[in-house]
Amino acid sequence: MAGRTSLGRLIAVNLGILLAGLVIAELAFGSWLFGPGWGTMNIPRDVRRIFDVSGLYGGPKDAVYSRDRWGLRGVYEDPGAIDVLTIGGSTTDQRFIGDGQTWQDYLSQDLGGRVVVNAGIDGQSTLGHLRAFDRWLSQIPGLKPRFVLAYIGVNDAHLQGQQQWDDMASPSVWRRAGRYVANHSALVQVATTIQGTLKARKAHVVHGGTEVARGPWVAGRPPDPAQAADAALVEAYGQRVTALIARIRAAGAQAIIVTQSRSDYRVGAAGQPLGRGMAPDSVNFGSWAMQTAFNRRAMAACAEAGAVCLDLGRDLAFEDGDFYDWVHTTPAGNRRIAQWLAPRLAPVLAQ
Known part of the structure; x- marks a missing residue:
């Protein structure tokens, strides 16, 4: 005994x-006692995942997606020496585009090595971008980019169901509690890192759930964009763009507003829209009209605020192979975005 x-x-x-x-x-x-108070935010941090993208677009099978301990994506030495910080939704985050092949990576190269860092969050609209400054970006020590580029518009045209990402927290109490522990616990962080490494190669792409739209692309008489979207929603979007510019300036940066496009229409060399032929003498311009309504309001708000306004959605002619679904671009599409942005941003950054 x-x-x-x-x-x-x-x-x-x-x-x-x-x-x-x-x-x-x-x-x-x-970080229970010291360090940033990440609370219940679901910002991906300290992650390195490998996705099988062989079914989405040509190129290497594996796409390595990584974000650092602050939740940022890209190469930089000092948060205080970032030239351009990019914010936006999944088209900025680019979950299934490998490190080195995002449009930010290509833009940095085309700008001669300027530091371009990615702070995109999958699913966010301008509602989330506004909240991100106070809940997330303000907690990154020394973060002081010269410019903040907002690549926006697609998610704002479809705000339903966005609360989870715009709030940067799950609507589930239990998931928020779990995220709170994960955001503060060193042991949980180690465990999830190991688990992510072991399971990374089992991940499969879910973004490309719908087949990418293809031509033939034909001209026709497009509808008036002003009649294609709810005027109140478009106006509310314009007010958020104005607020976002003010918030960027309050953070000590200059604002760059860039509009977006989609894969289910094209813009011709002269700027005219091209839609998909649906039937004899019938062309589908629905997505073009909707997106253009939001893009025009963003550009108007940007001009009124005196920020840098780049209407990529109107002026960049994408081609087949540039998208892998309705809105997400391939590495080829990302290179095209960077090649369009670089000559327009170079004189701005040189000021």
Whole structure:
């Protein structure tokens, strides 16, 4: 009996020492007491994932997606020396585009090595971009980009169901609690990193759930964009763009507003829209009209605020192979975006 008691005490002592060690490790290396208060935010941080993109577009099978401990994507040495910080939704984040092949990567190259860093969040609209400054970006020590480029418009035209990403937190209480622990616990961070490494190659793409639209692309009489979207929604979007520019300036940066396009229409060399032929003498311009309504309002708000306004959605002629679904661009499309942006941004950055 005495032997069993001694063994029980030894186990209890060892468990106590182990528990004390875990508590000390959590307090020392976690952020329960010190460090940024990430709260329940679901911003991906310290992640490196490998996605099989062989079914989406040509090129290497594996796409490596990584974000650093601050949730940023890209190469930089000092948060205070970033030339251009890009914000936006999934078309900015580019979850299934490998490191080195995002439009930010190509833009940095085309601008002669300027530091261009990606702060896009999958699913966000301008509602989320506004909140990101106070809930996330303001907590990154020393972050002070010269310019903040907002690549916006697609998600704002379809705001329904966006709350989870715009709030940067799950609507589920249990998931928010789990995220709170994950955001502060050093041990959970180590465990999830190991788990992510082991499971990364099992991940499969979900973005390309719909087949990319293809031509033939034909001209026709497009509808009036002003009649294609709810005027109140478009006006609300314009007000958010104005607020976003003000928030960027409050952070000490200059604002660059860039509009977006989609794969289910084309813009000709002269700027005229090209739609898909649906039937004899019938051309589908629906997506063009909707997106153009939002893009025009963004450009109007941008001009009124005196920011840098680039209407990529109107002026860049994409081609087949530039998208892998309705809105997400391939590496080829990303290179085209960078080649369009670079000569327009170069004189702005040189000021």
